[in-house]
Amino acid sequence: MGERILVVGADAAGMSAAHQCLRSAALAAREVDVVVLERTCDTSYSACGIPYLVAGMVNSPDDLSARTPDKHRAMGVDLRLGTTAVGIDLDKRTVDALASDGTASTIGFDQLVLATGAEPIIPDWARDRSGDLLPGVAAVKTLDDARYWLEVFADSGEMRSNRRRGVVIGGGYIGVEAAEALQQRGFDTHLVTRSRVMSTFDSTMSARIEEAMIDDGVTVMTNTVVELVEIAHDGTKILHTAGGRTIEADVVMIGTGVRPASTLGADAGLPIGDHLGYLTDDRQQLGEGIWAAGDCCEAYDRLRGKNAFLPLGTHANKQGRICGFNLVGGDRRFAGVLGTAITRYHSASAHIEIARTGLSTTQALEVGYQPVSLTTEGGTASGYMAERSSIATHAIADKGTRKLLGVQIVGGTAAGKRIDTAAAALWGDMAVDDLAEMDLSYAPPFATVWEAIQLAARRLADAL
Amino acid sequence: MGERILVVGADAAGMSAAHQCLRSAALAAREVDVVVLERTCDTSYSACGIPYLVAGMVNSPDDLSARTPDKHRAMGVDLRLGTTAVGIDLDKRTVDALASDGTASTIGFDQLVLATGAEPIIPDWARDRSGDLLPGVAAVKTLDDARYWLEVFADSGEMRSNRRRGVVIGGGYIGVEAAEALQQRGFDTHLVTRSRVMSTFDSTMSARIEEAMIDDGVTVMTNTVVELVEIAHDGTKILHTAGGRTIEADVVMIGTGVRPASTLGADAGLPIGDHLGYLTDDRQQLGEGIWAAGDCCEAYDRLRGKNAFLPLGTHANKQGRICGFNLVGGDRRFAGVLGTAITRYHSASAHIEIARTGLSTTQALEVGYQPVSLTTEGGTASGYMAERSSIATHAIADKGTRKLLGVQIVGGTAAGKRIDTAAAALWGDMAVDDLAEMDLSYAPPFATVWEAIQLAARRLADAL
Secondary structure: OOEEEEEEOOOHHHHHHHHHHHHHHHHOOOOEEEEEEOOOOOOOEOHHHHHHHHOOOOOOHHHHEOOOHHHHHHOOOEEEOOEEEEEEEOOOOEEEEEEOOOOEEEEEOOEEEEOOOEEEOOOHHHEOOOOOEOOOEEEOOOHHHHHHHHHHHHOHHHHOOOOOEEEEEOOOHHHHHHHHHHHHOOOEEEEEOOOOOOOOOOHHHHHHHHHHHHHOOOEEEOOOOEEEEEEOOOOOEEEEEOOOOEEEEOEEEEOOOEEEOOHHHHHOOOOEOOOOOEOOOOOOEEEOOEEEOOOOEOEEEOOOOEEEOOOOHHHHHHHHHHHHHHHOOOOOOOOOEOOOEEEEEEOOOOEEEEEEEEOOHHHHHHHOOOEEEEEEEEEOOOOOOOOOOEEEEEEEEEOOOOEEEEEEEEEOOOOHHHHHHHHHHHHOOOEHHHHHHOOOOOOOOOOOOOOHHHHHHHHHHHHO | OOEEEEEEOOOHHHHHHHHHHHHHHHHOOOOEEEEEEOOOOOOOEOHHHHHHHHOOOOOOHHHHEOOOHHHHHHOOOEEEOOEEEEEEEOOOOEEEEEEOOOOEEEEEOOEEEEOOOEEEOOOHHHEOOOOOEOOOEEEOOOHHHHHHHHHHHHOHHHHOOOOOEEEEEOOOHHHHHHHHHHHHOOOEEEEEOOOOOOOOOOHHHHHHHHHHHHHOOOEEEOOOOEEEEEEOOOOOEEEEEOOOOEEEEOEEEEOOOEEEOOHHHHHOOOOEOOOOOEOOOOOOEEEOOEEEOOOOEOEEEOOOOEEEOOOOHHHHHHHHHHHHHHHOOOOOOOOOEOOOEEEEEEOOOOEEEEEEEEOOHHHHHHHOOOEEEEEEEEEOOOOOOOOOOEEEEEEEEEOOOOEEEEEEEEEOOOOHHHHHHHHHHHHOOOEHHHHHHOOOOOOOOOOOOOOHHHHHHHHHHHHO
């Protein structure tokens, strides 16, 4: 029996850590015994794919699985599904666990990896007195959520004919993706958000997204908070807003964000940051032989110069992999985040790609920059090519230093992924002039001769 | 009458210079008189759009025009079409010109901008004894070439029924685009190249492109040189290769590359580089009050540390604009090139995106690096999304310094433009590890959780 590595959580971060640890140990001819505890019965699935599964664009929940439990086991992971870690004893180096059948156990470890992810924030009104979610109300976060929604949509009795009124709570990534899913399912869709749609974007860009969704038939209610829900005799949920309005709904999708699932470690006295995520160092270490990775952690934001909570599969995979190396003597470091993200709103009649990187104007002001921003209209291909769709690029730079601070994109097909070019520029701490001058690719089906994001950078550079 | 700025050439570089000069002069309240001489009757059209016009994907030659001659004149440019500059007298500060009607004139200047572009290299066998191109033989470079091909394709007598055998000479960007155009027009297409298809790519990537074109029905003949052409009684052109093979053709598209059109300045003693392009400084200055921009120039290659000849509309526009500023006292500098480029091969049954940036392995060896390269297979979207297409990313880095040297992409829809992220990393002189670690965008319709080019960088970083 080798050194016992205990991983809590079997999704992106946890399984990346487990497998990298096994690979690195094998290379170093080191004996490790990797045990992974997972609360649910699912491992390593694409959480970001849940809205598309719910929308009916993915055939089955199995398609979202990167690897089956059996595959993980065949690769050497001692995987224990339906097993919830309920407490850590740092002195005794043990974790107390509870199996789904109620059996309690205590598992010793030499090193521990916390990869418990994030949990959806569910408003109180969404639950009944016993704490259960109301019928027809759920989040869009886990495979279990997806299975619930697929059942609801398959229930032709409940959802037949005109009983297709759907409300999405939340205007962020999940909210927009849930609205896409409801539209795709033929619902009459409301999107309710306490501020505006995609509020980490500058307001002019939020306005574009809202407008496009409204044009596509979504009722967007900004600056709106639901306070309570009443259930009518026919099962209709009547949502009452703080402003005194009511919205009738058959289904309510909760997409009001997530918070780090960090109570397990917090209760054991492990360090927690301002955003309530684990506060690791850049090696993902939390304490002596204690590591954390993924959505339960905070991450260093390179532009803000401090920690942020940006739960994303990309960071989870990178951090998990780093843990895996470092568990067996490696010295890999997580280089931080920029706040890069992408989503879309897609329906039979609309296709909007939405992407951002770096700081918004609000965030830049918080850091102490003097942000200047400009939105530039462009195209994803030459004007005479059928491939062309429109792209609005909002670029933000610091007046004093000319440093590029952030870029936001709202456009049609082939617009969104251009954000990565801006992300690379931010990663290299470049000036807006660099983005304007760099040698980017051009051919008529792919770009305009002044590439759209480059034109935006040039215009902003001229305006500084 | 203000200072006389004389521009030779009215395409991307020349007209960018002319208009920026007018704008900058207006801002500086400086009087300028901008005269532009243009050999043809066309101004400011998208040369890169010619293959798509020839393919029938663009409705009319007019669609490729950014601005009409009248529009340029209305904006203050004294535009003289059909006027060829035939000599420069640097002492007298004059240019001798010849109008299309044979009228000679001498035009004085205070400052001169040479923006004469590049000219296609036409093999001797493609011409008859009087120097004219053989019937059914032309390049794919200018609007006049495009008009010729549109006429040929419209001529139902000549091109009817089985007389649709097309040969493309050249395996570079124009060659691949010409093959696309011929396939699109229903020709039985041969592509003949003296080396391999896309020879500025590493050979494994060339092989992928060749394979995809062959799968789509193009006969690709590599390492093949045409030596002479015989014309049969029925007009069939019989191409004889150096290897003793023959190819029968009704039309032959010449895409064997271009060379800088720099004899005008060379004859006047202006500096010319190793690639026969104008040798400007980074302000695009060639001599006292003499400037040059665009495809007639060489450009500083940031990775090779010396000049290269990379004729592209993007550089032409940037350099023209820089000239425009500097003509009226500005101090803008051209920051150099990376060798970024993109094209595609598209037909009813195939869509291949092809892109590169930086150095190939051969080029890296020439510079003195120790290049290590690796091709990584990936996807443009998550495996469970209908949007997914395949992408092969070939990354090259220096063994000693871990510096990223180049990236090449061959893939399906949404693959090609990812090259810009690598270009930005090269612009920032980053290591392959930076590309592997940076915060790029992910959502299932747009990427895999390890973005394809990032996965390629990670694998290469591990292999160094």
